[in-house]
Amino acid sequence: MSRHIRVNPILCDGFGQCAELLPELIELDEWGYPIVSEAPVPASLEAEARQAIALCPRLALTLERRRAAQPLGAAR
Amino acid sequence: MSALTVREPQLALEPRLLSRTSCAAPLPALSRAREREHLLAEIEASGLTGRGGGGFPTATKLRAVALGRSPIVVANGTEGEPASSKDKVLIAANPHLVIDGAVTAARLVGATDVVIAAGRADGRGIAALEHAVAERRGFDQGIALGVVAAPDRFVAGEEKALVNWLNGGQAKPTVDRPFERGVRGRPTLVQNVETLANLALIARHGADWFRELGTPQEPGSALVTVRGAVRAPGVAEIELGTTLRDVLAGFGGLTAIPQAFLLGGYFGTWVSARDALDLPFTNESLRPLGASLGARLVIALPQDACGLAETARVVRYLGRESAGQCGSCYFGLPAIATAFEMLAGGTADAPQALERLSRLVPQVEGRGACSLPTGATRLVTSALRVFAHEVDGHRAGRCCAPRRPAVLPVPDLHEHEWS
Ligand SMILES: Cc1cc2nc3c(=O)[nH]c(=O)nc-3n(C[C@H](O)[C@H](O)[C@H](O)COP(=O)(O)O)c2cc1C
Ligand code: SF4
Ligand code: SF4
Numbered sequence: 001m002s003r004h005i006r007v008n009p010i011l012c013d014g015f016g017q018c019a020e021l022l023p024e025l026i027e028l029d030e031w032g033y034p035i036v037s038e039a040p041v042p043a044s045l046e047a048e049a050r051q052a053i054a055l056c057p058r059l060a061l062t063l064e065r066r067r068a069a070q071p072l073g074a075a076r
Numbered sequence: 077m078s079a080l081t082v083r084e085p086q087l088a089l090e091p092r093l094l095s096r097t098s099c100a101a102p103l104p105a106l107s108r109a110r111e112r113e114h115l116l117a118e119i120e121a122s123g124l125t126g127r128g129g130g131g132f133p134t135a136t137k138l139r140a141v142a143l144g145r146s147p148i149v150v151a152n153g154t155e156g157e158p159a160s161s162k163d164k165v166l167i168a169a170n171p172h173l174v175i176d177g178a179v180t181a182a183r184l185v186g187a188t189d190v191v192i193a194a195g196r197a198d199g200r201g202i203a204a205l206e207h208a209v210a211e212r213r214g215f216d217q218g219i220a221l222g223v224v225a226a227p228d229r230f231v232a233g234e235e236k237a238l239v240n241w242l243n244g245g246q247a248k249p250t251v252d253r254p255f256e257r258g259v260r261g262r263p264t265l266v267q268n269v270e271t272l273a274n275l276a277l278i279a280r281h282g283a284d285w286f287r288e289l290g291t292p293q294e295p296g297s298a299l300v301t302v303r304g305a306v307r308a309p310g311v312a313e314i315e316l317g318t319t320l321r322d323v324l325a326g327f328g329g330l331t332a333i334p335q336a337f338l339l340g341g342y343f344g345t346w347v348s349a350r351d352a353l354d355l356p357f358t359n360e361s362l363r364p365l366g367a368s369l370g371a372r373l374v375i376a377l378p379q380d381a382c383g384l385a386e387t388a389r390v391v392r393y394l395g396r397e398s399a400g401q402c403g404s405c406y407f408g409l410p411a412i413a414t415a416f417e418m419l420a421g422g423t424a425d426a427p428q429a430l431e432r433l434s435r436l437v438p439q440v441e442g443r444g445a446c447s448l449p450t451g452a453t454r455l456v457t458s459a460l461r462v463f464a465h466e467v468d469g470h471r472a473g474r475c476c477a478p479r480r481p482a483v484l485p486v487p488d489l490h491e492h493e494w495s
Contacts (some may be wrong), residue, residue, distance in 0.1 A: 008251050009402035010445050029439040033403035 002040035004064050005049060009033070011060035018061060021052040040066075077465070087435035089289070092297050092314045093273050094169050101280045103176060106183040115279055115383050116142075116184060123295045124275065127266030128152055128233075129341065129371045131359060134275065137265060140255050142185040144263025149185065150242065150254075151178040151192040153201060153269035154226045154233035157341045158487050160373045162299035163269050165311040167194060167201040170273065171208035177272025179216045180279045185265055189220050192269075193238060196225040228492045230342070230397035234446045235266035236397070246494040248399035249446040270299055290316035294358045298369070304376035304483050305332040317356040324376065332378035336462050338484070340370020342390050343451020346383060346462040349376075366458060377483055383463040384420035384470060386484045387455060393486040394452045399494075405441035408450055411434050416456060422470045430467065433460070 005025055007018075014033040019026040024045055025037040041049045041063070053061040106112050119133035141147045151174060155163040159244040167174060173291035178190045192209075205223045212221070217398040224242070231237050233249035239349065241247035243266045258264020267275075274296060278286050294316045300323065303309040307328025314323055324330055334349040345367035355361045359368045377383055395409035415436060433456065441453040460467060 008445075009404065009443060010249075010251060012403065014403045029404055029408070029443075031403050031407040033407075033443075035439070035443070 001065050001067060002027050003049075004038065004040055004048075004066055004071075005036050005053070006062050006064045007034055007036050008060045008062070011058045012056075013058050015057070018052045018056055021055065025049065026052070089297065089313060089315055092277055092285065092289075093173065093270065094313050096170060096172075101181055103276070103473065104279055105150060106180070112184055115180075118283045119278055120274060122278045122286040123293075124271065124278060124286070125294075126268055127270035127274070127298070127372070128250055131369070134267065134271055137267070138184050141187075141263050141265040144185075144255070147187045147260045147263040147265060148184045149178055149187045149190045150235075150238060150259065150264055150266045151175075151190065151269050151272050152203075152233060152235065152238060152266055153192065153198075154238065155198070156194060156228065156230045156233040157371050157373065158230070159303060159375060160301045160341060160371050162301045162311045162372055164195075164198050164201050166270055166273060166299055167198070171201075172212070173273045173276050174203070174269045175208055175212065175216075175221065176276035176279075177269075177274070178267075179219050179221070180276055181265060181267060181272060182219055187265070188218055189222070189259075191222050191224055191259070192241075192244060193224050193226045195228050195232075196347050197228045198225075198351060211377075227494055229399075229494060230394065231399050231446065231448060234448075235466060236446065238266060239264055241495060246399075248494060251445050291356070291358055291360070293360050296306065298357070298372055300357070300372045300374060302327045302374045302376070304338075304374075305330050305334055305378040306376055307331055311377070314332060314357065317358050319354050319356055320374070321353050323357055325372065330376060332380070334335050334376040335379045335381075336377045336383055338373070338375040338377065339367045339429040341373045342394060342484075343455055344368070344370045344373065346377075346387070346458040348462050357391040366454075366461075375484060380480060381464065381483050383459055384416070384466050386482065387459040387463075388413065388416045388420040389482060389486050390484055391452055391456060394448065394455075398491070399446075402444040402449075404440055405449045408436060408440035408443070408449060412440060412452065412456060416459075419467065419470055426467075426470045426472075430460075468494050 006048045016028045016032045017032050026034045029035055119407050124134045126132045153163045153167050163249050182190050192205055202225050209221045226232050227247045234249050235254050237247045239254045240250050242259045254264040290296045297313050299313055301311050336346050336348050337352055339345055347365045347367050351473040392413040395413045398405045398409050400406045415429045415432040418425045439451045440449045443449050
């Protein structure tokens with residue numbers, strides 16, 4: 001089980017505050033929307049990750065637990 | 077060019093999905109848990125996978141939804157793909173088989189509500205479904221059947237969008253997965269109409285019968301739409317694993333030397349004619365080319381057409397069809413379309429356009445709440461690969477195929493509704 005940051009792209013308004021708080025895992029595309037790393041959140045960044053999630057004005061970020069395989073993840 | 081000559085039609089296939097005799101036998105009883113488990117095992121053994129583009133194993137989906145409380149079944153016949161007609165043809169030819177499949181799926185997962193969705197523009201399909209539902213009145217004990225006419229948007233057939241629209245919203249995707257939280261918040265099985273028709277046939281004839289056609293990994297038949305440079309464009313049922321050459325022969329053969337095929341739909345993949353012509357029509361054999369069966373669409377692009385110009389029009393269309401909810405899709409797809417148009421326009425700006433595309437594609441791929449952005453980048457990437465020689469020509473300011481009618485149909489700028 002690992003933890004990953006997930007963004008709800010429908011809620012996100014792209015002001016990019018999260019990328020300032022957590023540049024190690026979040027970068028912005030050229031329109032200012034976050035590209036979130038697929039990598040697990042390392043223990044050393046857990047506090048920053050929680051802060052970025054808590055401060056997102058649109059509540060678009062979540063911490064997601066992932067098991068090795070996602071059963072019904074990506075349909076087309 | 078002997079490698080591209082076409083043989084006699086090889087599609088002498090006894091139609092299953094498009095024949096009404098296939099639904100003459102009664103459906104099996106499913107009132108007992110043992111009977112349902114038997115059929116679920118049979119569907120698993122049949123290897124049936126989704127026919128709506130994703131290719132997900134149907135038995136796995138049925139089992140997941142069956143675990144939920146009072147689920148709902150949605151038959152997806154919306155077919156928003158502009159060049160595709162296979163679901164419309166199936167619905168018109170055999171509405172009862174589709175409904176049989178939906179009712180059987182409902183009994184398997186414990187649903188009492190079945191919604192059958194077709195596209196609003198598909199008047200013939202809606203009428204056929206409504207007529208069939210009326211004919212069945214009193215037959216499907218304990219199941220409520222409804223027919224709905226969904227908005228005609230490319231994205232409206234995406235399962236989360238369809239569920240959102242059925243819930244009274246716009247036909248735009250959400251982030252809720254239907255099998256967990258779908259129509260009225262209930263677990264929802266969304267299944268393509270061709271998948272359901274196959275399910276009804278497996279319920280009647282069993283897994284071994286189903287596997288008499290196709291390959292061991294990809295059993296069964298498939299409805300395909302074939303258009304472009306073929307004599308008799310349209311829809312036919314083929315055996316999975318038939319070579320593309322034989323599929324084309326079944327559509328009257330080629331009318332011109334093809335340079336490439338678009339496989340899968342508008343978020344499919346371009347493959348060069350030479351690479352693909354003798355490959356069996358299966359996901360397995362197309363995978364090395366980066367292609368898949370997708371929405372089972374084949375468009376043969378004749379030698380005198382411009383693959384870049386054709387792609388540019390489709391990418392612009394896909395950008396227009398963005399539901400405008402996710403920034404990377406709303407901004408990214410039009411930006412890609414603009415860069416691609418620059419490239420296809422054969423102007424001196426082509427080198428910059430190519431460079432811009434190489435920066436845009438990674439920013440858009442895999443983003444968004446649905447696969448529209450990923451599908452669009454797949455199309456663009458494959459076009460740059462397959463038409464690489466043309467890219468060089470266009471970089472030098474040359475377009476190979478000046479004014480000729482478009483091969484890939486793109487709906488006019490429309491004001492189709494989202495709800
Ligand atoms: C943009 C988009 C459009 C889609 N359009 C359709 C469609 O018109 N018909 C369809 O059956 N599936 C469509 N799909 C796939 C559905 O989301 C879903 O995977 C499918 O209906 C599931 O049925 P199946 O497992 O039987 O294939 C679309 C997906 C996307 C991302
Ligand atoms: S802070 Fe939230 S709303 Fe702002 S860009 Fe990041 S995810 Fe989007
Ligand atoms: S990715 Fe595009 S089409 Fe899909 S939900 Fe987001 S904005 Fe809509």
